[in-house]
Amino acid sequence: MDNFIFQALNGLSSAMFLWLVAAGLTVAFGVCGILNIAHGSLYMMGAYFAFTSFQILGLNFWLSIVFALIGVGIIGFLMERFFLRRIYAQPIEFQLILTFAFILVFDNLTKMIWGTMLIIPTMPSLFQGTIPIVGRPFPIYNLFIIGAGIGVAVGLWLIMERTWWGKKLRAAASEREMANAIGINIPALFTAAFVFAALLAAIGGALSTPIRVCDSGVGGAVIIPAFVVTVIGGLGSLKGAFVGALIIGVISSLCTLYIPFIELFILYLIMAVVLIIRPQGLFGGER
Amino acid sequence: MDEVILRSERLTKSFGKFIAIDNIDLKFKSGIITSIIGPNGAGKTTAINLLTGALHPDKGKVFFKDKDITSLTPDQSVKHGITRSFQIMNIFPMLTVLQNVELPLLSLLGKNLKWFYAVSRYRDVAEEAEKILRELSLWDKRNKVAGELSHGDQRALEMGMAIAPKPEMCFLDEPSSGTNPLERASILELIKRLAEEGSTTFVIIEHDMDVVFSLSDWTIVMNKGKVLAEGEPDEIRQNKEVVEIYLGEEV
Amino acid sequence: MTWLTNTLVLSINSHRFKLVWLGAFIIFLFILPLFSGDYLLYMVMQMAILCLLSYSVNLLLGYTGLLSFGQAGFYACGAYACGKVLLAGASLLPGIVIGVAVAAIAAIILGxxxxxxxxxxFAMLTLAFGMMIFSLTQKWVNFTGGDDGLIGIPRAALNFFYIFNIKMDTIPAYYYFVIAATLIAIYILxxxxxxxxxxxFQGIRDSETRVSFVGISVRKSRLICFTIAGMYAGLGGALLAPLEQTITPSASHWINSTDPIIATLLGGMYNFSGPIVGSVIYFLLKDIIVRFTMNWMLILGIIIIILVLTFRGGVMGAFRAYLLPWLKSRLRQGA
Structure with missing residues (x-):
């Protein structure tokens, strides 16, 4: 039982990374209608930027997160403004291929800039240490991650439900023509939404550096579980992305404990079953 | 020819809270042109979607020649002899004009699973396609890509695709929408000719009143998902209620 | 000079000259082993296999309008099944046939x-199924050999009862087999x-609803298409197993599903010869670029971005749309 609780808690902290990636994926898909395969690469860029400023420039932990946000925000802006914008009207197949091309570009750029250097986790002194849970040492940082993930979820909810900008986003997501008619500047809103999505990925990437190894292949590796999560929750649903991340994070963590052989298989099986039985996911609307 | 070919019983369909079709009984008589009119959102297109299998009703049934066809899929209902055209242009834009009319013939002539010989090797398909294209006066343009035809020609082509399977019943959803007056005249001419020559019963959804009154033998007026009135075009023209809600501004 | 351009343009346009081009290409492929080393033959076989995969992708994407991220799964089905059969001591033909059959069965079930x-x-579901096959190949160690994969797959002889028995252990011998199989497969397609x-299929790509309203079951036709596509991917995999003599799980990873998508896009997805042209260009580009720079993926990425944003018809599409009219107008001015 203790094993179970401990592992579930571990799963919860990895669920938060999934959530942060899936949240951005969901915002980009919900508002701009684009399924960004390169979203994992934005996460990776966040990790590299944070790592660089923390380890190499010697900035403090919080400043390096800000540094990562700024860097990835600019990348997101350029990506939307000069590339994605030109393909919204095309069939979804071309969007998928275009964003896939960005994975190649980002992978290679990180190789050029950072070499084949691995990002090896270094814990900032602030979070060093563990606290005992069910009699075992649980890293403080993992608790912080759980808090941060929930914090982002609450923040996102507040932005979406309580601010004018959030209302505009939701309007653009559900009723594009109406949003246009009531005078919302759609292109600008799309750019903003995509940058916002990129920032969510950047937070995830930056927060991952103290505990996760990162290399130039992470972009392609992170996106697949994020797809699993968003599909299960329902493409375009933030609530769904959160719940989906929890389900997948905890299940895969428990699988590693009890049935490590078929962990991946189970994840994809869940994804396939959801797509077959309920393609709109647990929380997706009728889109 | 007063025989009822297709009828619905208590047909109901709603989308969320919006009731698009509200418990209606429709009857279409064989061998005549029936038109359905009504303001936007009256449920005309939804009605066609229900009758042709594009949508399935929440409640109610559809009978074609006394056979229950309520739950058929579109391809099955075509095999029973019901075809349609679409309000928003629906042709195969990347295929040639000839291929556009060959496709409907494949299933009719049972060639849809043939996989080795080129389409042109099947004489019956080729002959039938030529006949249809000549009828539509599109034979000279047969090797053009359909997406590059003029709007009127595309409309004619779509009608050709609807009649190619030799249906007993054919629904045309605003066949003249978006055409210029010249094109419209020729499309109306075409419908009239097809109705006179063939054994197909036509049902037309129209906005244009001139079209309705010049073409149809019977008119059904819909409003808010219900049948408001039906009768011969002249009766409808005189019906007060109809004039009020719909024709008021135009007649 | 005018004569040359004249012939060139004619030869591009007319059906008979197309056949001449095709014949020349096939003859070239068959005399290639006479004057080239094993490395080039190996490259051409790789191209042929990529080409089969690209046809699998293009049948779905260019002709039926469906983007699959799971074709690598069927590729792996073909490769593993063929590898297993050959390891069990069978001859080449049963290995290939069973490889294709297993891929076809998988495609019917998943399709x-x-x-x-x-x-x-569709893209997400094919991705999920493809990755399920990937994790199976990785974890079902008893059957697939896990991360090490199947090792030492023999390049078994091609025999047919007692009628013929051709040894396949040299590269040129297997080369002829691969080229013949690929050409036959392409002809059938x-x-x-x-x-x-x-x-x-093409009707479904253009308008699904229209196809169902001319009396054809869209699902059934799509399933047929998906199965054929699975068989072509499976054939590619089955031909790969004896060539590499080793098959690892990476064959089924989704990233492998993207190579043929890129090749198809490069060559031109609405064009029958697109996948051949694309596969050849893909390999040549890679071979050339890798000689000059380490940054092959960056350049590939940029090429795809440019293609998707500016010219989705690919090389063959551009050829038809721009180069051909230009050549013709030059010709007319000359005359």
């Missing part, structure tokens, strides 16, 4: 679910795409 969806859901069935 039954996939073809109910289109666009994004050409027939399919020009047949009524192929016309229906």
């Amino acid at each position: 039954f679910f996939c073809v109910r969806h289109t666009a994004i859901y 050409y027939r399919i795409l020009n047949s009524p069935l192929g016309l229906i």
